[in-house]
Amino acid sequence: MSKKGFTLLPRSLRDAFINAIDAPVDLIIKFNIHPNIFTILGLIASIIGAYFYYIEYLFWGGAGILIGGVCDTFDGKIARKTGRSSNFGAVFDSSLDRYAEFFMFLGIMGYMNRFEEPLYQITTVVAFLALNGSILVSYVRARAEGLGYECKVGVMQRAERIVLIGFSSLIHEYALIAAVWIVAIFANITAIQRLIHVWRTEREDLSKEQQINQ
Numbered sequence: 001m002s003k004k005g006f007t008l009l010p011r012s013l014r015d016a017f018i019n020a021i022d023a024p025v026d027l028i029i030k031f032n033i034h035p036n037i038f039t040i041l042g043l044i045a046s047i048i049g050a051y052f053y054y055i056e057y058l059f060w061g062g063a064g065i066l067i068g069g070v071c072d073t074f075d076g077k078i079a080r081k082t083g084r085s086s087n088f089g090a091v092f093d094s095s096l097d098r099y100a101e102f103f104m105f106l107g108i109m110g111y112m113n114r115f116e117e118p119l120y121q122i123t124t125v126v127a128f129l130a131l132n133g134s135i136l137v138s139y140v141r142a143r144a145e146g147l148g149y150e151c152k153v154g155v156m157q158r159a160e161r162i163v164l165i166g167f168s169s170l171i172h173e174y175a176l177i178a179a180v181w182i183v184a185i186f187a188n189i190t191a192i193q194r195l196i197h198v199w200r201t202e203r204e205d206l207s208k209e210q211q212i213n214q
Contacts, residue, residue, distance in 0.1 A: 021070075021073060021074065021077065022077075024074075025074060025077045025078055025081065026081075028074070028078060029078060029081060029082055033078070034084065035074075035075040035076070035078040035079040035082070035084055035089065036075065036089060036092060036093075037075075038071045038072075038074040038075035038078065039071070039072070039075045039089075039092060039093050039096050040096070041068075041071045042067075042068040042069070042070075042071030042072045042075065042096065042097075042100060043068065043096045043099055043100050043103075044068075045064050045065075045067040045068035045071060046064060046065060046068035046099075046100035046101075046103050046104055047064075047100075047103045048064045049061045049062070049063065049064020049065040049067075049068065049103075049104065049107065050064070050103040050104055050106055050107025050108075050110075051107065052064055052107070053104075053107030053108050053110065053111045053169075054107050054110040054111060056111060056114065058111070058169045058170075058173055058176060059169065059170055061107060061108075061111075061169050062165070062166045062167065062168070062169025062170045062176075063166075063169075063170070065104055065162060065165055065166040065169065066162065066163075066166035066167070068100055068104075068162070069159070069162035069163070069166065072093070072097060072100075072162075075093060076093065094138065094142070097138070097158065098135060098138060101131065101134050101135070101158075101161070102131065102135075104165065105127050105128070105130060105131035105134075106131075108127045108165070108176070108180060109124050109127045109128060112124040112127060112177075119177065120177075123177050123180055123181070126180055126181055126184045127180050127184070129184040129188070130161075130180055130183040130184035130187055132188075133156075133183070133184060133186075133187030133188035133190070133191055134158075134161055134183070134187045136187075136188070136191040137154060137156065137157065137158075137187055137190045137191050137194065138158070140191050140194040140195060140198070141194060144194065144197075144198045147198075149197075149198050149201050149202070151194050151197060151198060153190075153193050153194055153197045154189075154190030154191075154193045154194055155186050155189065155190055155193070156182075156183060156186035156187045156189065156190040157190065160186075161183050161187065164179040164182060164183055165179050165180070165183065
């Protein structure tokens with residue numbers, strides 16, 4: 001089953017971005033740079049962004065997160081175009097993505113915890129819930145795909161999380177707070193959506209199998 005359902009980022013917008021980076025990707029390929037380099041650069045950019053969050057430079061924190069997201073897109077595109085896709089590369093990319101999100105939310109929690117106002121203190125806890133939801137979204141997909149189920153459904157996938165957190169940081173601290181709450185709510189909803197998707201898919205498969213055996 002390949003239904004992906006509704007997402008906060010329209011598919012057309014994603015496709016437009018993917019097409020827009022074709023030219024720079026082709027240029028990078030000419031220099032024979034391995035896609036894993038961009039995977040590592042994405043993590044480094046996210047760590048730098050997290051540090052800027054911690055020292056209260058939200059704009060540069062958001063910029064680091066967005067650059068990390070762009071690098072993450074580059075590595076996959078380069079790997080596919082050069083035929084360097086591999087099982088290790090996929091696992092390496094996914095693992096570093098989780099580290100990147102961990103540092104991103106750690107930086108945000110460090111920023112929020114610097115203020116004594118209740119809204120900031122509560123948002124520190126909410127950021128922790130957002131981190132847990134984000135990790136669970138990826139875990140459920142990985143576990144499901146390991147069992148043979150496609151599991152890309154959900155309203156809050158990684159691209160949505162990076163775009164929301166990154167761009168809100170460029171706008172204002174209250175925009176970032178709102179984004180953290182949105183991610184916390186919808187990332188956990190997405191994890192539940194994926195669990196339900198696997199449950200329904202398995203039931204459909206069992207039903208089809210029973211019909212064939214009758």
